[in-house]
Amino acid sequence: MQNLRHAATEAFHRLGLKQRHLGYAELDEADKPQPHWFHTLQVRRLKVQRGRSNSDPMGGKSFDQEFQWKTGLQFGTANSYLNLEKLGEGTYATVYKGISRINGHLVALKVIRMKTEEGVPFTAMREASLLKGLKHANIVLLHDIIHTKESLTFVFEYVQTDLAQYMMEHPGGLHSYNVRIFMFQLLRGLSYIHSRRILHRDLKPQNLLISYLGELKLADFGLARSKSIPCQTYSSEVVTLWYRPPDVLLGSTDYSTALDIWGAGCVFIEMLQGTPAFPGEADIFEQLQKIWAVLGIPTEETWPGVNELPNFRPEWFLPCEPQQFRNVWKRLSQLPYKTEDLAQKMLTTVPRHRISAQDAMQHPYFNTLPPPVTQLRDTVSVFKVPGVRLETEVKDIFSPSRRIKPSQAGPLAKCW
The missing domain is CATH 1.10.510.10 (Transferase(Phosphotransferase) domain 1)
Known part of the structure; x- marks a missing residue:
């Protein structure tokens, strides 16, 4: 694996690119001109602000430091998923873009805050019971449910916008x-x-x-x-x-x-x-x-x-x-x-x-x-x-x- 990474690094340097987390960025542009197609991609990348984009799953974080594959992880546990960025917040829940440590898939994490005296909100229980039985191409897929003392988290398939x-x-x-x-x-x-x-x-x-x-x-x-x-x-x-x-x-x-x-x-x-x-x-x-x-x-x-x-x-x-x-x-x-x-x-x-x-x-x-x-x-x-x-x-x-x-x-x- 180390030899493979070293070879990949050498190849990207020969192309005038350097590694940056999960993607790649230019070397000093003044020192090395880039092909025209590369500039086109960079212009599109910099100008376009797309909600819920999965172009950079780590959101600029270090892959080696922030994301470690772990064997033996199971569904239903909080440490099986990594929060990447907040997508939105409502009265009862906050939605995050995340990634599964189990299979590397992007997911949407709907974190429902629980009040100690009230327990699990009834609307959340109803949503979970309904979605578990719905399997359709035009209905968002519920992958997993994580229940802790502080919160209830629904793990959905990640959809871009x-x-x-x-x-x-x-x-x-x-x-x-x-x-x-x-x-x-x-x-x-x-x-x-x-x-x-x-x-x-x-x-x-x-x-x-x-x-x-x-x-x-x-x-x-x-x-x-x-x-x-x-x-x-x-x-x-x-x-x-x-x-x-x-x-x-x-x-x-x-x-x-x-x-x-x-x-x-x-x-x-x-x-x-x-x-x-x-x-x-x-x-x-x-x-x-x-x-x-x-x-x-x-x-x-x-x-x-x-x-x-x-x-x-x-x-x-x-x-x-x-x-x-x-x-x-x-x-x-x-x-x-x-x-x-x-x-x-x-x-x-x-x-x-x-x-x-x-x-x-x-x-x-x-x-x-x-x-x-x-x-x-x-x-x-x-x-x-x-x-x-x-x-x-x-x-x-x-x-x-x-x-x-x-x-x-x-x-x-x-x-x-």
Whole structure:
């Protein structure tokens, strides 16, 4: 092994490179010119800021000092994984990028802090019990669970970024073909969990992970529930406000899979136009006003039973001022018919009228995808099908200066 390392070091010095942790850096550029392709790679490497990148797994730390392979390590133990960097922090948990000392794979470590008097949070137990039984290409994979006195750690497969970050990198709306691929995968994951009577209950771009290939994976099942639990115990305080359907905003707890379909429809529009479909800023009333402005104000005739919902207030159903209220749903006419039709079937006010995930996958909107994508086994990625790949976005990650304004993005930027 020592001879092999010595030979590799000599070879890289002959090429004008020197070792640096797990990667390599230039020798003094003034002393030795570099080939043109090398400069291109360095420029891309320095300028591009990609969230959750796995280009440098050690994050600049010394490989020899910080990472030692150990024999006999087992799953379920804290010393089997090494934290590399923090990816994000929430109210109850912190997510780190890590590496497994068992097999060298990159992982995401979701560390849930425990209070001594309360023990393991119930939401964490529910998330673990649900994810352990879900094996699907479009659902994040739970590798391991580590339980200590101070914390509970979920070890997930490492996925490079999420849909929210991806849309930030590509403002003004995504490439129409990429939207189609992402939506098919989202519906595929939903169809899988819905067939197992599981509701995600928190669909939003931040909870949809995107791999470097373009694989979309449902993540963060902290609010997920199994329909085997009586629906009377459900809560209306679910789903981030922008992606919460009107029936739940009005206090309904008797909901089903249509809850997730509404959230998926909101994500659909957001990918198309580059901005959220219903960006309420203050409270439930404002959120409902955003929805009524697009779908129209419902009545007992158009939505039987709406007056009986727990949060129903007559003043929430009064017409807006003429200059503020407009049925901007008509803007969807700028989209191709099949796109508009699917969006309307998902974003229907009455929950029982919303299309199911399984039926949505059969919608003509997806006819341009290769037919084999509808016949894959659960654990097989759609990118295994020949011809399925992401197209280059208008704003490519290797050209950060090529930013476009929403007004320059064509009809899709204002389709809502």
